Amino acid sequence: MSCKSIVLRLAAPCLVAGLTLAPAFADTPAPQPNKGDTAWMLIATALVLMMSVPGLALFYGGLVRAKNMLSVLTQVFAIVCLAGLMWVAVGYSLAFTNGGALNDFVGGFGKAFMAGITPASNAATFSNGVVIPEYLYLAFQMTFAMITPALIVGAFAERMRFGAVMAFTALWSLLVYYPIAHMVWYWAGPDALADAAKAVAAATDAVAKTAAQAKLDEAVADAGMIFKWGALDFAGGTVVHINAGIAGLVGCLMVGKRIGYGRELMAPHSLVMTMIGAALLWVGWFGFNAGSSLEANGTAVLAFVNTMVATCAAALAWLIVEWLLKGKPSLLGMVSGAVAGLVAVTPASGFAGPMGAIVLGFVSGAACFIFVAYVKGALGYDDSLDVFGIHCIGGILGAIATGILASPDLGGAGIVDYVAKPGEAAPGDFVMATQLMAQLKAVAVTLLWSGLVSMILFKLIDLAIGLRAESDDERMGLDIAEHGERAYSA
Amino acid sequence: MKTVTAIIKPFRLEEVRDSLTALGVHGMTVTEVKGYGRQKGHTEIYRGAEYAVSFLPKLKLEVGVSDELVGPVVEAIAEAARTGQIGDGKIFVAPLDQVVRIRTGERDGDAL
Numbered sequence: 146m147s148c149k150s151i152v153l154r155l156a157a158p159c160l161v162a163g164l165t166l167a168p169a170f171a172d173t174p175a176p177q178p179n180k181g182d183t184a185w186m187l188i189a190t191a192l193v194l195m196m197s198v199p200g201l202a203l204f205y206g207g208l209v210r211a212k213n214m215l216s217v218l219t220q221v222f223a224i225v226c227l228a229g230l231m232w233v234a235v236g237y238s239l240a241f242t243n244g245g246a247l248n249d250f251v252g253g254f255g256k257a258f259m260a261g262i263t264p265a266s267n268a269a270t271f272s273n274g275v276v277i278p279e280y281l282y283l284a285f286q287m288t289f290a291m292i293t294p295a296l297i298v299g300a301f302a303e304r305m306r307f308g309a310v311m312a313f314t315a316l317w318s319l320l321v322y323y324p325i326a327h328m329v330w331y332w333a334g335p336d337a338l339a340d341a342a343k344a345v346a347a348a349t350d351a352v353a354k355t356a357a358q359a360k361l362d363e364a365v366a367d368a369g370m371i372f373k374w375g376a377l378d379f380a381g382g383t384v385v386h387i388n389a390g391i392a393g394l395v396g397c398l399m400v401g402k403r404i405g406y407g408r409e410l411m412a413p414h415s416l417v418m419t420m421i422g423a424a425l426l427w428v429g430w431f432g433f434n435a436g437s438s439l440e441a442n443g444t445a446v447l448a449f450v451n452t453m454v455a456t457c458a459a460a461l462a463w464l465i466v467e468w469l470l471k472g473k474p475s476l477l478g479m480v481s482g483a484v485a486g487l488v489a490v491t492p493a494s495g496f497a498g499p500m501g502a503i504v505l506g507f508v509s510g511a512a513c514f515i516f517v518a519y520v521k522g523a524l525g526y527d528d529s530l531d532v533f534g535i536h537c538i539g540g541i542l543g544a545i546a547t548g549i550l551a552s553p554d555l556g557g558a559g560i561v562d563y564v565a566k567p568g569e570a571a572p573g574d575f576v577m578a579t580q581l582m583a584q585l586k587a588v589a590v591t592l593l594w595s596g597l598v599s600m601i602l603f604k605l606i607d608l609a610i611g612l613r614a615e616s617d618d619e620r621m622g623l624d625i626a627e628h629g630e631r632a633y634s635a
Numbered sequence: 636m637k638t639v640t641a642i643i644k645p646f647r648l649e650e651v652r653d654s655l656t657a658l659g660v661h662g663m664t665v666t667e668v669k670g671y672g673r674q675k676g677h678t679e680i681y682r683g684a685e686y687a688v689s690f691l692p693k694l695k696l697e698v699g700v701s702d703e704l705v706g707p708v709v710e711a712i713a714e715a716a717r718t719g720q721i722g723d724g725k726i727f728v729a730p731l732d733q734v735v736r737i738r739t740g741e742r743d744g745d746a747l
Binding site for chain 2: 410412413467472473477481514517518522531
């Protein structure tokens with residue numbers, strides 16, 4: 146916030162309320178983190194890490210054959226570690242700082258290697274006058290940058306070489322994750338907007354008004370392209386799930402089908418592990434979704450409840466539809482439905498009402514089952530663990546549904562206008578058609594950018610070091626061939 | 636001497652062991668095996684993808700017996716392993732040339 150805007154902000158109250166109030170406003174200290182918010186966000190951050198390891202690792206690990214169990218666990222764990230280091234090196238800066246001329250698409254290097262961040266630095270939330278320590282915001286967002294590339298590996302599990310997976314993770318994080326996170330989530334924050342808007346209201350003459358308006362326009366423009374379109378993504382429908390899902394689809398198409406796909410039995414080796422993993426994902430997802438409120442407040446609680454009920458609905462929806470169409474209610478179907486529901490409710494979690502979230506859960510559970518059980522088979526691609534069918538399809542459903550369910554007429558929370566009544570976060574005008582268009586554009590950009598860049602990256606990595614394991618190694622299993630160890634000694 | 640090899644349903648093992656013990660057969664070797672026969676298999680469905688699982692888990696039981704015991708042993712196994720359903724298994728009898736008890740060096744009849 147500039148000095149000028151402080152002066153302008155002070156002008157009006159002084160005139161109205163008299164001089165006695167002036168010192169109070171002049172001394173208004175910068176907002177400090179609240180201990181409750183800080184404590185909650187620390188826990189939420191650890192919960193999201195638990196989604197990756199052990200949650201996702203076990204969920205995926207149980208779904209592969211025993212000979213590839215360790216390869217999946219190793220890939221997920223190593224991706225988490227690599228993405229974590231890359232995040233503090235450049236990722237946070239590229240996602241959450243102003244990128245100058247490229248600010249619509251990506252941030253800059255101003256905070257590379259955490260430059261300038263101290264325990265006293267604070268980051269904005271979604272409420273005026275509420276901040277959390279910047280290290281905490283950095284760590285919370287880090288866990289998202291960790292799990293997203295880890296989601297991708299399920300699509301080409303059981304056949305891609307470890308080195309290729311790691312190379313892809315590094316390049317994809319740099320060229321896809323950070324830019325998309327910036328485009329969707331980077332903005333100036335509620336206080337910057339409120340302060341600039343107050344300055345406009347307080348400006349007394351035309352010259353000051355023009356100058357203040359220019360500052361406000363600048364603050365509004367200091368955001369990623371998709372954010373400025375008005376697209377809503379509470380916890381990562383586009384940034385995490387569509388982004389990872391389409392990259393997975395491209396990856397499995399480019400590396401090719403597993404040897405024996407469609408002829409040999411490729412049954413999951415331990416649905417017990419898969420159930421444990423899915424359950425850990427569900428619990429961890431409360432950190433993911435409710436934590437995305439960035440505060441311990443009503444929105445966090447709404448996201449918590451939505452995450453609970455949408456998942457219940459989606460798990461039962463897959464179970465029931467599978468029971469009706471395939472004859473048996475399966476555990477794998479139920480936990481897959483739960484994950485589909487978690488994915489779908491992610492972008493909507495802080496915007497939809499709970500009844501809307503339940504409807505979204507039912508639809509996503511049934512739709513992802515139909516896609517995975519019928520459409521995937523008809524198309525004939527080998528997405529080993531259905532990263533596209535669950536994360537991308539569920540993510541697209543959720544992203545579009547967010548544009549509907551956020552409507553206050555449907556019990557949703559609507560959108561917030563930080564400018565109309567500066568400092569009060571007033572409800573904004575919700576026009577469903579406009580909102581849906583913004584959601585669709587966000588989905589399209591994510592699909593195109595992640596899909597296209599992933600295709601180029603896989604091609605380059607294939608040329609440089611080779612994507613696919615030797616066929617003998619694939620038959621032996623990646624555990625012994627790539628890692629020299631086995632999951633279970635007989 | 637004969638080797639009696641029986642492929643049986645896994646859950647009939649205790650009954651078979653009891654009836655062989657009653658006949659005075661105090662040792663046998665059991666291996667977990669998979670087999671395919673008239674029982675065919677079953678279908679497993681994972682996220683809508685159906686797999687026909689042809690080979691089903693069975694137990695292979697091997698026991699060496701003296702000639703006079705072959706008849707009663709085969710009879711006892713058949714009785715104990717029978718459920719009347721497809722997939723109860725089969726019994727094979729083959730000649731046995733020599734038996735050695737490793738600890739004592741006893742041979743043939745003494746080693747059984």
